[in-house]
Amino acid sequence: MPAPFHLAIPVDDVEKARIFYRDVLELEEGRSDTHWVDFDFFGHQLVIHYKPKEEKAAAHHNAVDGKAVPVPHFGVVLDWDAFETFADTLRAKKVEFVIEPYIRFEGLPGEQATMFFYDPCGNALEFKSFKDLSQLFAK
Numbered sequence: 094m095p096a097p098f099h100l101a102i103p104v105d106d107v108e109k110a111r112i113f114y115r116d117v118l119e120l121e122e123g124r125s126d127t128h129w130v131d132f133d134f135f136g137h138q139l140v141i142h143y144k145p146k147e148e149k150a151a152a153h154h155n156a157v158d159g160k161a162v163p164v165p166h167f168g169v170v171l172d173w174d175a176f177e178t179f180a181d182t183l184r185a186k187k188v189e190f191v192i193e194p195y196i197r198f199e200g201l202p203g204e205q206a207t208m209f210f211y212d213p214c215g216n217a218l219e220f221k222s223f224k225d226l227s228q229l230f231a232k
Contacts, residue, residue: 097137100167101129103144104214110141113213117186135169141214149215158197163209166217170229176206176222183210191217202231 104110107130114120114132120139123131128143154161171179180194194208205228207221223229 099138099140100134101140101142102167102216104141104212104216105144105146106214107141107143109213114139114141117183117188119182135171137169160192160197162219163191163211163217166209166219168219168221170226171220171222172226173206173222173224176220179220180206180208183208197221203228 107128111122111125111130114130115122120132120134123133123138125131130141132139132141153164155164156162176194183190188210190208190210192207192209194206196204197207198204203223204225205221205223207219209217209219211217
């Protein structure tokens with residue numbers, strides 16, 4: 094496994110975000126304080142940090158494979174079976190997808206399964222999977 098990354102993201106409601114990451118995404122909670130919570134994000138360290146709500150700029154999207162991909166976004170690459178299981182779990186928990194799980198670049202280099210959704214504080218997440226992980230950076 095590559096070195097784990099550390100990512101800290103802003104949330105305007107720590108408890109609402111904590112419930113989402115812990116109960117909906119089923120991440121294990123680590124250390125916490127009143128203004129932040131650590132999570133095991135598939136072997137990586139994700140920290141939600143309180144930041145007061147500000148007037149948001151208009152959401153930005155880039156066209157990829159005919160879909161409006163939210164920018165910025167983050168997530169992880171799962172193995173194929175884990176992706177399918179995770180997508181089913183999210184559907185069962187009524188997560189509202191921005192881009193429903195589907196196969197992108199089908200039949201082309203870099204063919205992948207992908208899905209996008211937002212956390213309750215407006216952070217966009219993408220989870221993806223490659224049938225052939227060696228295609229991760231294929232052109």
